[in-house]
Amino acid sequence: METVETARPAEAGARSETSRGQASRAARLLGRPFTLGDLTLRNRIAMAAVTRRFSPDGVPGEDVAAYYARRAAGGAGLIVTEGTYVRRDAAAAYDRVPHFHGERALTGWARVAERVHEAGGRIMPQLWHTGVLRTDAGPRPGVLAEGPSGLDLDGCEYGRAMTLDDIDAVVHAFAEAAAAAERIGFDGVELHGAHGYLIDSFLWRTTNARTDAYGGGPASRARFAAEIVAAVRGAVSPGFPVLFRLSQWKTDRYDARIAERPQDLEALLAPLAEAGADAFHASTRRYWLPEFDGSDLNLAGWTKKLTGKPSITVGSIGLDQQFAGAPGRTQRSGVTGIAPLLDRLERDEFDLVAVARALIADPEWPAKALTGRLDEAVPYDAALLSDLV
Numbered sequence: 001m002e003t004v005e006t007a008r009p010a011e012a013g014a015r016s017e018t019s020r021g022q023a024s025r026a027a028r029l030l031g032r033p034f035t036l037g038d039l040t041l042r043n044r045i046a047m048a049a050v051t052r053r054f055s056p057d058g059v060p061g062e063d064v065a066a067y068y069a070r071r072a073a074g075g076a077g078l079i080v081t082e083g084t085y086v087r088r089d090a091a092a093a094y095d096r097v098p099h100f101h102g103e104r105a106l107t108g109w110a111r112v113a114e115r116v117h118e119a120g121g122r123i124m125p126q127l128w129h130t131g132v133l134r135t136d137a138g139p140r141p142g143v144l145a146e147g148p149s150g151l152d153l154d155g156c157e158y159g160r161a162m163t164l165d166d167i168d169a170v171v172h173a174f175a176e177a178a179a180a181a182e183r184i185g186f187d188g189v190e191l192h193g194a195h196g197y198l199i200d201s202f203l204w205r206t207t208n209a210r211t212d213a214y215g216g217g218p219a220s221r222a223r224f225a226a227e228i229v230a231a232v233r234g235a236v237s238p239g240f241p242v243l244f245r246l247s248q249w250k251t252d253r254y255d256a257r258i259a260e261r262p263q264d265l266e267a268l269l270a271p272l273a274e275a276g277a278d279a280f281h282a283s284t285r286r287y288w289l290p291e292f293d294g295s296d297l298n299l300a301g302w303t304k305k306l307t308g309k310p311s312i313t314v315g316s317i318g319l320d321q322q323f324a325g326a327p328g329r330t331q332r333s334g335v336t337g338i339a340p341l342l343d344r345l346e347r348d349e350f351d352l353v354a355v356a357r358a359l360i361a362d363p364e365w366p367a368k369a370l371t372g373r374l375d376e377a378v379p380y381d382a383a384l385l386s387d388l389v
């Protein structure tokens, strides 16, 4: 676990943001609608994907629907669901994570989307293949983990290297899931290209040692992701938004980087923008940290600048204890203000802000943020993860 925490920027605490000026500033900046393709969001606040494992046999039930609907009723403009598996045996790593294939799971998901819509929100599934983070402890024991080169996140031999047929099958699985998302009433999709999972493991040199067209320089390492984006784009209507989530950090490897310099990031992301990604969700643990030397821009800021596409920021928004990594590791966190976040939003550094733990703690966090009442927000406690509240 990481022990070094980086100091937050000086900011007004939650309480002083209750002043009328702060409230109207939050309403003005966060309360603006945002349009992405055919989708218009009522505000700039998104719920980030949070794996909850409350879907027995991969089927999300009425409790899952109510859980997301509560966050929509609490004001979130966009809900990105927990990661949900595409149709591929090796995609799954953990039990009780919802699938995004098969009639029962899709019927459950259709109900989730319906409930979120009734509550005034919009919703996208986060489509997921766990890659080399899969172990035999979860579903389908005996199915080998798969990745670009049969290497784990330390670069040690693990699982198996995907063949060209495997690559085609996985690309197809993502496209099939995206088509299903549109068919059953979702408002877009987010592709999980972050945290060391399958798509990200192609982007990262440590896990991708391929010598064919899918390995080598950044543009080649981006090929698999770009093929998925293109196939997804082709499987849905032109105005149906396709988001791509990326990160430098990997699960339990917080210093990992896919791009050391802006030009490396540009080389990785340009093919994805070209293939039809509508926006990028840049996963960082602390939104205020500059990504590269010589600029204050965070990863979402650089992503927007380099691709010309809208971006989403995330990472310790509204919390005084920063995201320490794996689910639940940050045990408790008090509430803090969002003045520095609003400063960045005002400068158009990014377009949307995503919130995970603060929204687990308090489904009404968006409404409170929009009206300058964050001093009333419920503090985060990892114990909350044991129930679907």
Ligand SMILES: Cc1cc2nc3c(=O)[nH]c(=O)nc-3n(C[C@H](O)[C@H](O)[C@H](O)COP(=O)(O)O)c2cc1C
Pocket (backbone or CB within 6 Å): 048, 049, 050, 051, 052, 082, 083, 126, 192, 194, 195, 245, 283, 284, 285, 314, 315, 316, 317, 319, 322, 323, 326, 327, 328, 354, 355, 356, 357, 358, 385
């Ligand atoms: C319990 C838990 C589960 C998570 N599951 C996912 C996931 O399924 N997919 C994903 O991309 N990120 C996942 N994340 C990361 C969050 O989306 C988010 O990036 C991170 O929590 C930082 O945001 P926060 O500081 O607002 O919590 C998870 C985080 C937590 C705490």
